[in-house]
Amino acid sequence: MDMIKSVQYYVNKMIDDVTGMKTLLLDIETTPIVSLVTTQSALLTKECYLIDRIDNRQRDKMKHLKCICFIRPTRESIQYLIDELRDPAYGDYYLFFSNTLQKADVERLAEVDEHEVVREVQEYFGDYLAINSDLFSFGMSPYHLFGSNISTWDATAFERCVRGVSSVLLGLKKKPVIRYERASSMTHQLANEIQRRIQQEGQLFDFRRPDTPPILLILDRRNDPVTPLLTQWTYQAMVHELIGIHHGRVDMSNVPDIRNELKEIALSPDQDPFFKKSMYWNLGDLGANIKKYVDEYQSKTKSNMNIESIADMKRFVEEYPEFRKLSGNVSKHVALVSELSRRVAQDHLLELSELEQNLACNENHNTDLKSIRQMLEDHNISEVAKIRLVLLYALRYERMPNNAIKSLVDLLDAVGVSEKYSALVPAILFYAGYQQRQDDLFSNQTFLSRGKSALKGLKGVENVYTQHTPVLGETLDLLIKARLKDTDYPFADGTHQQARERPQDIIVFMVGGATFEEAKYVAQLNATTPGVRIVLGGTCIHNSKRYYRAPVTL
Numbered sequence: 001m002d003m004i005k006s007v008q009y010y011v012n013k014m015i016d017d018v019t020g021m022k023t024l025l026l027d028i029e030t031t032p033i034v035s036l037v038t039t040q041s042a043l044l045t046k047e048c049y050l051i052d053r054i055d056n057r058q059r060d061k062m063k064h065l066k067c068i069c070f071i072r073p074t075r076e077s078i079q080y081l082i083d084e085l086r087d088p089a090y091g092d093y094y095l096f097f098s099n100t101l102q103k104a105d106v107e108r109l110a111e112v113d114e115h116e117v118v119r120e121v122q123e124y125f126g127d128y129l130a131i132n133s134d135l136f137s138f139g140m141s142p143y144h145l146f147g148s149n150i151s152t153w154d155a156t157a158f159e160r161c162v163r164g165v166s167s168v169l170l171g172l173k174k175k176p177v178i179r180y181e182r183a184s185s186m187t188h189q190l191a192n193e194i195q196r197r198i199q200q201e202g203q204l205f206d207f208r209r210p211d212t213p214p215i216l217l218i219l220d221r222r223n224d225p226v227t228p229l230l231t232q233w234t235y236q237a238m239v240h241e242l243i244g245i246h247h248g249r250v251d252m253s254n255v256p257d258i259r260n261e262l263k264e265i266a267l268s269p270d271q272d273p274f275f276k277k278s279m280y281w282n283l284g285d286l287g288a289n290i291k292k293y294v295d296e297y298q299s300k301t302k303s304n305m306n307i308e309s310i311a312d313m314k315r316f317v318e319e320y321p322e323f324r325k326l327s328g329n330v331s332k333h334v335a336l337v338s339e340l341s342r343r344v345a346q347d348h349l350l351e352l353s354e355l356e357q358n359l360a361c362n363e364n365h366n367t368d369l370k371s372i373r374q375m376l377e378d379h380n381i382s383e384v385a386k387i388r389l390v391l392l393y394a395l396r397y398e399r400m401p402n403n404a405i406k407s408l409v410d411l412l413d414a415v416g417v418s419e420k421y422s423a424l425v426p427a428i429l430f431y432a433g434y435q436q437r438q439d440d441l442f443s444n445q446t447f448l449s450r451g452k453s454a455l456k457g458l459k460g461v462e463n464v465y466t467q468h469t470p471v472l473g474e475t476l477d478l479l480i481k482a483r484l485k486d487t488d489y490p491f492a493d494g495t496h497q498q499a500r501e502r503p504q505d506i507i508v509f510m511v512g513g514a515t516f517e518e519a520k521y522v523a524q525l526n527a528t529t530p531g532v533r534i535v536l537g538g539t540c541i542h543n544s545k546r547y548y549r550a551p552v553t554l
Helices: 003-017 030-035 040-044 075-086 101-113 155-172 185-200 235-242 273-278 281-301 310-319 321-326 328-344 350-362 363-376 383-399 403-415 423-431 445-457 473-479 514-526 544-552
Strands: 022-026 048-053 064-070 089-096 118-123 131-132 136-137 176-180 213-220 250-252 264-266 505-511 535-539
Touching: 003 064, 003 089, 003 131, 003 155, 022 030, 022 235, 030 064, 030 131, 040 048, 048 064, 048 544, 064 075, 075 089, 075 118, 101 118, 101 363, 118 383, 131 514, 155 185, 155 281, 155 535, 176 185, 185 383, 185 505, 213 473, 235 281, 235 328, 235 514, 264 328, 273 328, 281 328, 310 328, 328 350, 350 363, 350 383, 363 383, 363 403, 383 403, 383 423, 383 544, 403 423, 473 505, 514 535
Parallel strands: 022 048, 022 064, 064 089, 089 118, 136 535, 176 213, 213 505, 505 535
Antiparallel strands: 131 136, 250 264
């Protein structure tokens, strides 16, 4: 189960099966789907000389070229395709859709093909963004998931998720047993509708049955509101948290003194071997390993410049243009790590992260409250960091009698934090407070879970900044051991309790968005659990800014 290879297979098949000189037409949603799994230079080697958008009507007519169209079967994209076929710019058209096509749409396309240019129509199931080999997303806005309240779907978002998850299953050739979170009506509705579509599309899902059926586990972000609020310390997660990764690209244009060629950086585990190797390293290991690369080059150039820090590395790379040319990839990572290090110092992330981790992992009310008040009164701490601390405090101590949530909100106002931020505190409790959650988020609701939480602390952790384990971790551990309770995670209508034995293939889908911290946990499980393969997906991939702004829009 490799999400990148699954989409790559379809893209390569489209390009390879159409011989000769060709152009590739994409829509607004298939453009990032394709760009995440291939490059323009790779397409050029296959005689694909032009890549354009179907909504661009200013293209030149080139009848000598064949045209491959890869689009989502949405009303807008099909209308653009109809306009294209009425006045074709190319000689032959090969139409590929990223998901199932309605019969009525096929008929409409046939009607407008008066020039008889359409040579082929196919459904290729790549209707998702393949971010890592075991991580996918639909790139949806977290603000538009909900209907009339936080427990109902927006109709468009619901249909996108049903079709997207179905595409993932078809691309991976899996007909799963489906489970969902008991307390979440949204996961229940999604599970039942996907199950209904699988039965409806019987032939499409007619795959060879494995001994152990695959499992599709549908979860709700609201069950774990803490993970997206924490400062991250591994490479991929940290870049997304501090700068942002959008469709595999990082916008560095706001970084001080950045060179032109580094204003936008591509980060792809498929196309960048160093990133693939380093994406789950913490910042310290990352700096040390990049230093090795620079040292290797330095020994080759016989340079005697003393390199002891990330700033030294950055200066060395800038002073040796031939190094930049030979090792553009390392140069890119030096720039990224340099900016991450600058932000850690500027934003006081070491002190903040230690307090965040304590709030997430340990219950010590008086100490926590004192530390938070000190941070709120510190002028060097940003508004965004202050509100995250109060959100974490509110989530942990919401049920404690005489908690200080109101006084902390008052203090936010007193130190000049914008009202739009302080309004997030009641909003997140309404969205993901203890009444909305199913599991014991802080392991503090029963005597047994408190004991388990204390034992967890004794095992020892890598460092104080990585104590936290997402709720997904415990859920997957129980599922892998076939001990996930049917009462908490029931089976969808029409699926039976076939999954008594240890599962082999697990597809997790997070309604409301997944995080890179959870992706890292899944990657670790894949690396250390023989015989089990897991992929994680979500409506989007959160960083803290994207996450905490969603509830206030409800």
